Amino acid sequence: MMSVKKFKGTSLPEILTRIRSEFGDNAVILKTEEINRKHPRFVSSNRVVVTAAGEPVKSAQLPSTLPSSKTTVEEFLASNLERSNDQVSNKATLSIRPSETIVTNIAEELCTRLLQQGIDGKILERMLEICLRHLDAGALQNRIVFVKFLTYLFLRTLTRYDGSAPTDCSQPICFLGRSGAGKSTTIAKLAVTFLRQGRDVVVIAPRGGRKQLLDLLSERRGLTYLEAYDGTEVGRFVDFYRDTHVVLIDTPSITTELALVQRFLPSDPSIERHLVLKADAQEHNLYATLEAFEQLGFSKLVFTNLDQTGQFGTLLNTMYIADRPISFLSEGTSSHGTIHPYSKEKLVALLRIE
Numbered sequence: 001m002m003s004v005k006k007f008k009g010t011s012l013p014e015i016l017t018r019i020r021s022e023f024g025d026n027a028v029i030l031k032t033e034e035i036n037r038k039h040p041r042f043v044s045s046n047r048v049v050v051t052a053a054g055e056p057v058k059s060a061q062l063p064s065t066l067p068s069s070k071t072t073v074e075e076f077l078a079s080n081l082e083r084s085n086d087q088v089s090n091k092a093t094l095s096i097r098p099s100e101t102i103v104t105n106i107a108e109e110l111c112t113r114l115l116q117q118g119i120d121g122k123i124l125e126r127m128l129e130i131c132l133r134h135l136d137a138g139a140l141q142n143r144i145v146f147v148k149f150l151t152y153l154f155l156r157t158l159t160r161y162d163g164s165a166p167t168d169c170s171q172p173i174c175f176l177g178r179s180g181a182g183k184s185t186t187i188a189k190l191a192v193t194f195l196r197q198g199r200d201v202v203v204i205a206p207r208g209g210r211k212q213l214l215d216l217l218s219e220r221r222g223l224t225y226l227e228a229y230d231g232t233e234v235g236r237f238v239d240f241y242r243d244t245h246v247v248l249i250d251t252p253s254i255t256t257e258l259a260l261v262q263r264f265l266p267s268d269p270s271i272e273r274h275l276v277l278k279a280d281a282q283e284h285n286l287y288a289t290l291e292a293f294e295q296l297g298f299s300k301l302v303f304t305n306l307d308q309t310g311q312f313g314t315l316l317n318t319m320y321i322a323d324r325p326i327s328f329l330s331e332g333t334s335s336h337g338t339i340h341p342y343s344k345e346k347l348v349a350l351l352r353i354e
Contacts, residue, residue, distance in 0.1 A: 005022070005051070005052060007019055007049070007050045008049050012032070015050045016111070020108070029132070048121070106141065107132075111124060117310070117352070120316070123316065127154070151348060158316075159344065169246045169247075169248070171271070172249060173271070173274055175302065176273055176275050176298055178254070178289055182278060182305065185330070185337070189338075189339040190339060191248060200224070201245060201246045202223075202225075202248070204228055204234055204238070205249075206251065208227070228264070235266035249266075249271070251265070261296060272299055273297060275289070275302065276304060278303075279303045279304060279306050279314065279315060283314055283318075287318070299324060301325070303326060307337075
């Protein structure tokens, strides 16, 4: 006789383990929901309830009761998982059809490892639901197929941000961020990269920051360094150099006084504003920075210190919360370190879905 029971916990993998221990490998998930969510942006505040049955039965589509936020997980996934005839390149190995939602050891293992990467439990739960709905029982037991399909889902989710990286920096870029985020180092790396390509570069910075930034530069031929007092002066410099130079703009390094940054920002809407964040920062600090700089306006994110963290899921979470793309990914604390334009393939590779 079939037994139905509700399991409560803080993460889906933990609940799946309990379901398997009680109902075995053929347990069926009937419903998932979230309750008592006091802080929508933090996973730690979520409480997940899963209703499961003790024998395999056909399961209806799993509903979602995620509360709305700036960009809900539903919107984040649904807007990028459009169905098309060419959506799966390896059709011969994947069976894309409704199936019994069987909990598998492979699913549990991958979920646990991705949670350890720092991926938001809500995003991962929706990904898993899609996998369980569209892979048949055989595919769910095949590690290679499961990994390929999950990788595909992540790539499709990130499709909306394709081409977001300003690889040639044809538009002036102003870098924002808290003290220690790596603004000056990011500018130095980009400046050196373009100088080595034979391009002229102008760096505009607040008065008094000359020595700190120039000390980071290992190459200066073709570099013009200017110091500005306020946004009006920055705007004049930009207008003069924008047609002939790569224009990179530093901003005051402050902790909480955003008015100092606001005064230094030019009003020209064609100047891109990129918020620089440390990849190894605590997630709640990243979200606090997003909220603080929201009033200044920014269009893209830059992540530094990639070599100092193993929690690459935080990058995906932050992009989802901010609903803005990543422009550059940076490693190392000097101009000799590497900096790469963002690509979805690069980010998914960092997640190590294997």
